[in-house]
Amino acid sequence: MAQSLDQLKESASQTAGPYVHIGLTPNFCGIGGVYQSDLGSTMVNSETKGERIELRIRVLDGTGTPLKDALIEIWQADAGGLYNSPAELRGAADPNFQGWGRQPTDMETGVCLFQTIKPGRVPFRDGRLMAPHITLWIVARGINVGLHTRLYFSDEEKANAEDPILARIEHRLRVPTLIAERQGDTYLFDVHLQGEKETVFFDS
């Protein structure tokens, strides 16, 4: 990839640290009155189109212990597979769905909950459809560069089987690390930072 000669370098990442809540979810950590509500805490309203689902996510360290000081952001298409973004040139997304959410992990249990909708399918670079998925971005104390991965859905077996990103995973035993297990209207997803079940993280 050719890059121009006068290129600047991206600012280096630094950990979000243990007090990330102060900046990104101040109401959650008891700093009231500065912002009306924590940004990204509500993703759907009564007008939002699509199937309501809950994501129940945990982030586990190398000993299998859930992180209690992590923060997760998600980014997803609407029910029709359109992103609510100026870079989305295929059409206008559902105006009642921004597609972005942010939640801290619970300080006691490490569980992180998102109330959202199931996204539609979005085309890959060559026009083939990707399976429905949600982009995850995880930061915490001890994480030097925010971790990027995806959550796919266990009840989308056929779409998952033809997904061009999942197809790139050379070690097929690792594919299930990206697939959330459906239980009723909830999808359970454990992110493993290390170890045998280490989640596939992305560089994209």
Place this chain on the structure above:
Amino acid sequence: MAEPGSNRAPETGAFFQRDRQWHPAAFTPNYKSSVLRSPQKALLSFDNTLSELTGPVFGHAMLGELDNDLIHNFARAGESAIGERIIVHGRVLDERGKGVPGVLLEFWQANAGGRYRHKKDGYLAPLDPNFGGCGRAITGEDGDYAFRTVRPGPYPWPNGPNDWRPAHIHFSVFGHGFAQRLITQMYFEGDPLIWRCPIVGGISNKAAVEALIAALDMQATIPMDALAYRFDIVLRGRRSTLFENRPEGN
């Protein structure tokens, strides 16, 4: 559709690859928390898809009047936070040197004594009843931003037996694509603790550290009121779409 707050047409090219040698490694054992929280397997590399090229938009309308004034946004009426009053300002640029408009910046920091308003922070230094420690701003058409705060104090932290964080402000940055998402920290020119910090030390390239150090900017001070520091942030740039591969018939 134009970019937020801009007449420019949106850009849709893939982002330049992230230079992982420039960023800190995941596993930096001098920073002990990274030991059990660092992925050990290779990352899966692929050119951005729409899921990474797109990103949420935040409009200026969401901002409250005091969002960029940490001296007053948590203070009781008529009062203000204690500490050395400073202005932090600069531009958000992309790797091609172009200002990035419509970027949501969120910042957080300890108070002037080095204490965070957080139940997990048990440092001896007192809380300031008039300081919350969070603020936000959205960049203008040229990528410019500014906020007012007090200079945070350095603080000791449980890592080595005598490790101190240099004075710093945490920054969270949203570009136009989710692949540009970044969290970093701003340090202050001349702080001797910068080069002793195990978190800073995770960055192996000296120039990469220097780019995180804000310079004292006497041009932007407010006489008899506030000093100023200049901090520019660089986000991943986009490749031109002129010769992008297109699906058939497009």
